[in-house]
Amino acid sequence: MDLHLDAVTVAVDGHLLVRELSLTVGRGQTVGLVGPNGSGKSTALRCVYRALRPSRGVVRAGGEDLATVPRRKSARWIAALAQDGGTDLDFTVAEVVAMGRTPHLRGNRALSGRERELCDQAMAQLDIAHLADRGVLSLSGGERQRVLVARALVQEPKILVLDEPTNHLDVRHQIELLSLLKGTSLTVLVVLHDLNLAAATCDRIGVLSGGQLFAAGTPAEVFTADLVRNVFGVAATVVTHPLTGDPQLLYSLASANTSHPTPIGE
Numbered sequence: 001m002d003l004h005l006d007a008v009t010v011a012v013d014g015h016l017l018v019r020e021l022s023l024t025v026g027r028g029q030t031v032g033l034v035g036p037n038g039s040g041k042s043t044a045l046r047c048v049y050r051a052l053r054p055s056r057g058v059v060r061a062g063g064e065d066l067a068t069v070p071r072r073k074s075a076r077w078i079a080a081l082a083q084d085g086g087t088d089l090d091f092t093v094a095e096v097v098a099m100g101r102t103p104h105l106r107g108n109r110a111l112s113g114r115e116r117e118l119c120d121q122a123m124a125q126l127d128i129a130h131l132a133d134r135g136v137l138s139l140s141g142g143e144r145q146r147v148l149v150a151r152a153l154v155q156e157p158k159i160l161v162l163d164e165p166t167n168h169l170d171v172r173h174q175i176e177l178l179s180l181l182k183g184t185s186l187t188v189l190v191v192l193h194d195l196n197l198a199a200a201t202c203d204r205i206g207v208l209s210g211g212q213l214f215a216a217g218t219p220a221e222v223f224t225a226d227l228v229r230n231v232f233g234v235a236a237t238v239v240t241h242p243l244t245g246d247p248q249l250l251y252s253l254a255s256a257n258t259s260h261p262t263p264i265g266e
């Protein structure tokens with residue numbers, strides 16, 4: 001299922017948080033959204049998983065305007081890992097993962113054998129099977145993050161929306177999660193702060209600055225020294241990864257520009 005943001009604008013209390021954002025994630029593609037803190041990435045994602053309704057513009061999934069799709073139906077299509085996702089209640093890991101099936105359940109129906117197998121598979125894939133009976137409140141940040149990704153996979157969505165999914169993850173789990181995203185046939189829109197991991201993972205990149213799309217294209221098209229300087233205010237050298245051919249950015253601490261770049265359009 002493809003995902004299309006068409007001139008999405010979000011205004012809150014007179015502030016434009018996202019302006020005229022148009023972005024397409026083709027079926028099965030992984031598109032990364034990058035940009036400085038406060039540039040509107042999470043706000044854009046919230047419009048996709050319907051935590052927020054755009055003030056103007058349309059979000060379409062499979063050609064249908066999400067604003068007109070019943071919530072139960074879109075909950076089956078779209079799984080989200082939000083920045084502040086999770087629960088304050090001490091469910092077990094297995095229970096939280098099984099909650100991913102909620103949009104598919106009617107009444108009090110118990111999980112089928114296939115659904116339980118799906119949960120076990122996701123827990124094994126995210127390396128949390130050994131934590132199945134632990135309360136989620138006792139987990140480390142990275143363990144909890146992996147539980148939430150497993151819950152999203154168990155939902156068997158067509159579209160996966162993830163806001164900084166590598167938060168709290170050690171380097172092995174970051175690589176494992178992003179390899180999983182790269183290998184999946186799902187349509188994925190993911191916010192990432194690590195530009196090198198974004199370049200290695202994503203088919204296409206959208207760069208937000210000041211709530212607007214500053215650039216979009218393949219990682220090689222987008223990640224140039226000029227762009228990184230203009231958008232992030234940082235000097236970087238772009239090299240090609242010797243094994244994968246992906247563009248990778250080398251930074252030097254001495255090159256940090258402490259004056260923040262001016263948001264586009266101001």
Ligand SMILES: Nc1ncnc2c1ncn2[C@@H]1O[C@H](COP(=O)(O)OP(=O)(O)OP(=O)(O)O)[C@@H](O)[C@H]1O
Pocket residue numbers: 012013015017035036037038039040041042043044
């Ligand atoms: N309800 C609100 N009222 C006013 N401003 C808001 C509201 N929600 C978000 N903002 C502001 O909108 C801007 C965009 O926020 P958003 O969370 O989308 O940024 P982001 O690019 O995801 O940032 P980060 O990289 O720090 O997670 C920020 O400056 C934020 O303070």
